[in-house]
Amino acid sequence: MNPALQGLITIVIGVGGCLAYFYLSNQFLDRVLFPGTGEHAGRNINRANQIRPWLFLFPAIFALTLYLAYPVVETLRLSLTDRNAGGAFVGLANYRQMMDEPKFWEAMKNNMLWLIVVPAAATAFGLLAAQLTDRIKWGNIAKSLIFMPMAISFVGASVIFKLVYDTRAADQDQIGVLNALWLTFDGETSSLIFLRLVPAIIVLAFGAFMAYGIYLTLRPLIWGEAERGGGSWWTVPLRAAVAIGAAWLLWLSLKSIFNLFTVTLPYGEPQTWLTVPFWNNFFLMVVLIWIQTGFAMVILSAALRGIPEETIEAAIIDGASPFDIFFKIKVPQIMSTIVVVWTTITLVVLKVFDIVYAMTNGQWETQVLANYMYDKLFRANDWGVGSASAIIIMLLVTPILIWNVYTTRKEMR
Amino acid sequence: MSSIAGSKSGLTWAVHISVLLLVLLWLFPTIGLLISSFRTSDQIATSGWWDALFTQEQNMVLRAKPPKAQNQEGATWVISGNIFADNDESPATISVWGTSSREISKYTPGETADLGDKGKLTVEANGDYRLENTTEFSGKRGGRVFVTATAPPKFTLDNYRTVLFSGSTTDSMAKAFFNTLTVTIPATIIPIVIAAFAAYALAWMRFPGRALLIAAVVGLLVVPLQLALIPLLRLHLAIGIGKGYLGVWLAHTGFGLPLAIYLLRNYMVGLPRDIIENAKVDGATDFQIFTRIILPLSFPALASFAIFQFLWTWNDLLVAKVFLIDATGETTVMTNQIVELLGTRGGNWEILATAAFVSIAVPLAVFFAMQRYLVRGLLAGSVK
Numbered sequence: 007m008n009p010a011l012q013g014l015i016t017i018v019i020g021v022g023g024c025l026a027y028f029y030l031s032n033q034f035l036d037r038v039l040f041p042g043t044g045e046h047a048g049r050n051i052n053r054a055n056q057i058r059p060w061l062f063l064f065p066a067i068f069a070l071t072l073y074l075a076y077p078v079v080e081t082l083r084l085s086l087t088d089r090n091a092g093g094a095f096v097g098l099a100n101y102r103q104m105m106d107e108p109k110f111w112e113a114m115k116n117n118m119l120w121l122i123v124v125p126a127a128a129t130a131f132g133l134l135a136a137q138l139t140d141r142i143k144w145g146n147i148a149k150s151l152i153f154m155p156m157a158i159s160f161v162g163a164s165v166i167f168k169l170v171y172d173t174r175a176a177d178q179d180q181i182g183v184l185n186a187l188w189l190t191f192d193g194e195t196s197s198l199i200f201l202r203l204v205p206a207i208i209v210l211a212f213g214a215f216m217a218y219g220i221y222l223t224l225r226p227l228i229w230g231e232a233e234r235g236g237g238s239w240w241t242v243p244l245r246a247a248v249a250i251g252a253a254w255l256l257w258l259s260l261k262s263i264f265n266l267f268t269v270t271l272p273y274g275e276p277q278t279w280l281t282v283p284f285w286n287n288f289f290l291m292v293v294l295i296w297i298q299t300g301f302a303m304v305i306l307s308a309a310l311r312g313i314p315e316e317t318i319e320a321a322i323i324d325g326a327s328p329f330d331i332f333f334k335i336k337v338p339q340i341m342s343t344i345v346v347v348w349t350t351i352t353l354v355v356l357k358v359f360d361i362v363y364a365m366t367n368g369q370w371e372t373q374v375l376a377n378y379m380y381d382k383l384f385r386a387n388d389w390g391v392g393s394a395s396a397i398i399i400m401l402l403v404t405p406i407l408i409w410n411v412y413t414t415r416k417e418m419r
Numbered sequence: 420m421s422s423i424a425g426s427k428s429g430l431t432w433a434v435h436i437s438v439l440l441l442v443l444l445w446l447f448p449t450i451g452l453l454i455s456s457f458r459t460s461d462q463i464a465t466s467g468w469w470d471a472l473f474t475q476e477q478n479m480v481l482r483a484k485p486p487k488a489q490n491q492e493g494a495t496w497v498i499s500g501n502i503f504a505d506n507d508e509s510p511a512t513i514s515v516w517g518t519s520s521r522e523i524s525k526y527t528p529g530e531t532a533d534l535g536d537k538g539k540l541t542v543e544a545n546g547d548y549r550l551e552n553t554t555e556f557s558g559k560r561g562g563r564v565f566v567t568a569t570a571p572p573k574f575t576l577d578n579y580r581t582v583l584f585s586g587s588t589t590d591s592m593a594k595a596f597f598n599t600l601t602v603t604i605p606a607t608i609i610p611i612v613i614a615a616f617a618a619y620a621l622a623w624m625r626f627p628g629r630a631l632l633i634a635a636v637v638g639l640l641v642v643p644l645q646l647a648l649i650p651l652l653r654l655h656l657a658i659g660i661g662k663g664y665l666g667v668w669l670a671h672t673g674f675g676l677p678l679a680i681y682l683l684r685n686y687m688v689g690l691p692r693d694i695i696e697n698a699k700v701d702g703a704t705d706f707q708i709f710t711r712i713i714l715p716l717s718f719p720a721l722a723s724f725a726i727f728q729f730l731w732t733w734n735d736l737l738v739a740k741v742f743l744i745d746a747t748g749e750t751t752v753m754t755n756q757i758v759e760l761l762g763t764r765g766g767n768w769e770i771l772a773t774a775a776f777v778s779i780a781v782p783l784a785v786f787f788a789m790q791r792y793l794v795r796g797l798l799a800g801s802v803k
Contacts, residue, residue, distance in 0.1 A: 016605045016664070016665070016668060017604060017605045017608055017609075020605060020608070020609045020612075020668075021608055021609065021612050024609070024612040024613055024616075025612065028616055028706065029706065032704065032705070032706045036704065055705075056626065058620075058624065058705055059620040059624040059625075059626040059629075060626070062616045062617060062619060062620035062624070062705075062709075063616070063617050063620045063621070063632070065613045065616070065617070066613050066614060066616070066617030066676055066680060067617075067632075069613060069669075069672060069673045069676055070635075070636070070639055070673070070676055070677065072654075072673065073647060073651065073669070073670065073672070073673020073674065073676075074639045074642050074647060074673060074674070074676075074677070075635075075639065076650065077646050077647035077648075077649075077650040077651055078642060078646050080649075080650035081646045081647075081649060081650055084649060084650070131441075134441075135438075135441055138434050138437055138438045138441070139438055141431075141434055142431075142434060142435055142438060145438070148438050148439075148441070148442045150787070150790060151442050151445060151446055152441065152442060152445045153790070154445075154446075154449070154783065154786065154787075155445070155449075156730075156786070156793075157730055157779075157782040157783050157785070157786035158449070158734070158779050158782065158783070159733070159734030159735075159736070159754055159778065159779070159782070160734065160736070161734070161736055161754040161757050161758055161775075161778075162734070162754075162757070162775045162778055162779045164761075165452065165757060165761065165771055165772070165774075165775040166448045166449055166451070166452045166775065167448060168761070168771075169448070169451055169452055169455060169468075169768060169771075169772065170448050170451065172768075178465075179465060179466050179467065180467060181463060181464070181466065181467050181468070181768070182467075183447070183448075183451060183467070183469070186467055186469075296445065296448070299445070300445075301797065304794050304797055304798070305797060305798060308794075308798050328430065353641055353643075356643060357643050357644070357645065359645075359736070359737050360736045360737065360754070363736070363758065364736075364757075364758050364761055376643075376645055379645055380737070383648065383649060384740075384741070389649055392649060393649055396643070396645045396646045396648070396649070397646070399643050399645055399646070400642070400643060400646055403641055403642070403643055406641055407638050407641045407642070410637050410638070410640065410641060411634045411637050411638050414633065414634060414637045415630070415634055418630060418633065
């Protein structure tokens with residue numbers, strides 16, 4: 007049968023079936039099971055109204071259970087069994103096997119790098135774009151153009167950026183923008199500025215942000231504000247953990263600034279960007295940053311517009327500079343939105359598969375967890391290790407899951 | 420805010436320029452691919468796409484007419500014509516030319532090259548040439564002329580013809596395009612219907628366990644679909660759905676439901692309570708309230724989710740690869756086709772760029788047409 011026709015029939019059957027289910031089950035409830043007339047009319051109506059929500063919910067609960075809840079449990083079970091041994095329970099053997107693979111640790115390491123760089127860069131660019139475009143007349147057009155990559159598939163974006171990164175032999179004209187740009191650098195002043203100074207400033211800004219973060223997280227502990235402010239005991243280890251993480255990132259950024267000024271760069275040679283170990287990860291990340299910045303911008307721009315005008319006007323009257331207003335008045339007020347944006351992008355990063363699959367397929371040390379898992383599942387046909395790596399992704403997502411459920415429940419009360 | 424910007428015009432200019440730079444930086448990669456999709460493979464291979472917009476200097480090896488086209492004018496034998504027209508090239512302006520590959524820029528237009536016993540060749544700037552000899556020309560092919568010419572920008576639609584209509588098994592996107600549509604439309608509509616009912620129940624009906632269910636939906640919102648791949652594929656294979664459209668529709672429905680329920684519930688909760696209670700007083704059943712009042716009022720939220728789900732299913736690679744595409748490859752979708760092209764024709768940018776653009780075009784159109792709803796949806800449910 008023609009798939010288009012099949013699709014049409016499915017729409018009709020699917021949608022029609024759903025509507026028929028809802029209509030008929032309601033009719034059945036009201037007319038047959040608990041008729042709202044006669045002797046027990048009142049009791050029947052009450053009973054019908056107790057059952058009705060479940061009629062409305064049944065298809066959704068069924069689909070959610072079968073397609074999301076059951077797989078979590080089943081994947082956990084599969085990760086503890088061995089396919090070759092007929093599904094026998096093997097305990098943590100799959101996890102042990104996975105831990106022994108260097109490719110897994112490479113994927114973990116790269117994923118951590120992705121988790122740090124992509125949300126940070128996308129949020130920062132998004133905030134910058136939101137702040138700048140809010141102040142000009144053609145801001146909406148600019149926004150919509152920066153937002154546009156959201157509609158482009160990861161695969162399409164990969165093709166777009168593969169062209170940017172394309173390499174030709176040294177004696178030919180370069181057709182990739184990045185190499186054409188690279189070959190204009192010759193080690194003189196301009197390359198010193200653009201390849202060493204500017205990146206160093208960006209990394210330094212990141213480091214400063216981290217230092218500020220450490221200060222913010224530790225301040226209540228040092229001054230004993232936690233008790234006075236009503237903070238609970240469990241925030242202490244959490245704050246300490248965040249501070250240690252931030253300190254590590256600060257150390258990393260300082261180290262990379264040092265490296266930036268000492269490394270010798272191969273000027274004048276076209277580079278195959280996607281095969282340069284370590285740095286190729288960043289070239290892949292650029293694709294996701296490019297896509298996600300628009301998202302961050304849209305959300306943050308709405309948050310910026312939601313800031314009460316009075317706070318800004320008061321700051322202006324007090325003589326605050328635009329930069330002070332931005333960093334000391336606006337950013338603190340939209341901090342919760344920044345956190346939401348950050349975690350949302352984090353979730354996207356954890357699931358990132360298409361970009362790596364299409365651009366390098368995990369070669370040249372660019373493996374990430376989602377692609378590693380796909381590799382294990384469908385190329386190595388190893389369901390045990392594949393499930394184990396899926397569970398690792400789930401574990402990484404769990405803190406965000408718990409946080410989301412926690413905040414939603416708090417809001418609903 | 421305008422007061423800050425107004426008082427410091429220098430800063431305003433800086434803002435304008437930085438936004439412009441940011442926008443250009445963001446557009447640059449896409450424009451590169453778009454322009455490349457209108458260039459021939461030779462053009463793409465020899466120069467960057469940014470050169471395509473300007474008059475371009477290129478080196479060409481062209482041939483004069485073969486000796487059988489010669490005319491006798493008195494005592495001399497002559498071959499004449501236009502070097503571009505004779506080679507089916509578009510007109511260009513010659514800056515320098517030569518007659519051997521070692522000296523391709525020996526002569527300027529209008530000069531005459533002495534080829535010894537092969538005669539004398541004169542080439543004008545517009546490509547008109549005249550080859551004269553005192554003896555009759557012999558041989559089969561015309562002599563080679565090496566020209567360096569500046570040609571105006573040239574674009575072609577041939578790539579789109581190849582990708583859309585050629586019917587070539589490897590390059591044609593037509594089948595994949597319709598397959599993608601077949602996946603996308605049911606996978607967008609079915610979750611909306613199911614989610615709308617559930618969202619109504621979660622928003623406006625009282626029953627025990629409601630808060631718990633909402634929390635569960637929020638939790639499922641972030642469950643990575645990677646976890647669902649193996650168990651569901653096994654399930655589909657076990658109950659006979661196998662790999663195919665039905666499987667991928669069901670999978671997309673399942674994966675889209677949490678966001679759909681979350682978005683729609685949040686929207687429906689905000690609808691005015693009075694309307695619903697008045698309707699109840701007037702004797703409307705829940706089913707009637709839902710179909711007559713809630714659904715029409717929830718159109719913005721329905722549209723937001725529809726766009727999300729459409730973009731997500733159209734752009735998806737992983738779910739299609741796992742649940743749809745079997746060994747025959749008959750049901751391939753566009754994203755998968757492009758990844759395969761990347762593997763087999765990684766150097767053929769004209770095909771790749773065009774194929775990518777065909778797949779990007781529909782979501783981009785949807786994006787620009789319905790951006791308002793997309794933004795609204797993002798603001799309402801920025802969790803997934």
